Amino acid sequence: MASAYLLAFVFGSCVGSFLNVVIYRIPIGKSVLHPRRSFCPQCEHGIAWYDNVPILSYLLLGRKCRHCHKPISFRYCLVEALTGLLFCLVLHRFGITPATPVYWVLTAGLIAITFVDLDHFIIPDSISLGLLPVGLILSFAAFFYGPFEGLHVTNPIQALLGLLVGWSVLDIIGEYATVFLKRDAMGRGDVKLMGMVGTFLGWELTLAAIPVSAFVGLICYLPKLVTRKIGRFQEIPYGPYLAVSSFVLMLYGDRWIDWYLRLIGILE
Ligand SMILES: [Zn+2]
Known part of the structure; x- marks a missing residue:
């Protein structure tokens, strides 16, 4: 099993390397596939494969570009390591099953969305609306070829209900918040x-994710609010909190929902 985790981490960090390209290029309208080769954002010099090994190249190059010697942002390494780690967590939870x-x-989609939203205060449609049909198609696959162990969505109805609940509940909250705060509160x-x-998690987990995101947001936001580092009505990107939750x-x-339903006596 240890080798499975190592493989998941290496694969995850390679995906993270691709996510760095997505995070950098999509918001500024550049193609993810052209140019195929990565380039230094400072000097735009192409990066050879041996300088593009996730995490290792960053450390071996001494955190500097080989050509212009300007520092490479730690963010690239962070996204690679984070993706590797989270892929290991997913493997730990779902094991060697199709769910993983x-x-x-x-x-991967949530990581890309988090960092793009932190940088630019937007969530690109090409990621959110791009993955939406993937979730739907996977629900058909799960229905016709499943059941698969661990999958939260086992048929298209669950995926469509998840889509409906995730979309409309947040939309309604946004409408109310807009009236209450007298400004656009929730981004489209x-x-x-x-x-x-x-479409990936079904309606129950998606619905539960919304209050949890508010809780995560409050924990991150409160220290800044107390120390007055940000104003009360300053715009904050909400996508990262939704992604984390x-x-x-x-x-x-x-597991948490089962525990909660037992607590309030709905489940035996
Ligand atoms: Zn450079």
Whole structure:
């Protein structure tokens, strides 16, 4: 099993390397596939394969570009290591089952969305609306070829309900918040993101992810608010909180919901 984790980490860090390209290029309207080769964002010099090995190249090159010697952002290494680690967590939770690659896809999407939203305050449609049909297609595959162990969505009805709940609940919250705060409170990107998450997780986990995201947001936001580093009505990207809570619920949400239903006496 140790070798499976090593493989998951190496594969995850390679996916993370691709996500760095996605995070950098998509918001500025550049193609992810052209040019095929990565380039230094400072000097635009192409990066050879041996300088593009996830994590290792960053460390071996002394955190500097080989050509212009300007520092390479730690972010590239962070995204690679984070993706590797989260892929290991998914493997730990779902084991060697078809659920693991399915949730690797969702995890990769959530990581890309998190960092793009942090940088640019947007969630690109090409990621959220791009993954939405993937979730739907996988639900058909699960229905016709399953059942597969560990999958949260086992038929297209569950995926469509997830889409409907994720999309509409966040949309309604956004409408109310807009009236209450007298300004646009919820980005359209957040709504599409949770619609997409719904196709992968089904309606129960998606619905649960919304209050959890508010809780995660509060924990991260409160220290800054107290120390007045940000103003009360300053715009904050909400996508990262939704992404974190979706990821956590994807891993452990069904256990928590069972525990909660037992607590309030609905489940025996
Ligand atoms: Zn350079």
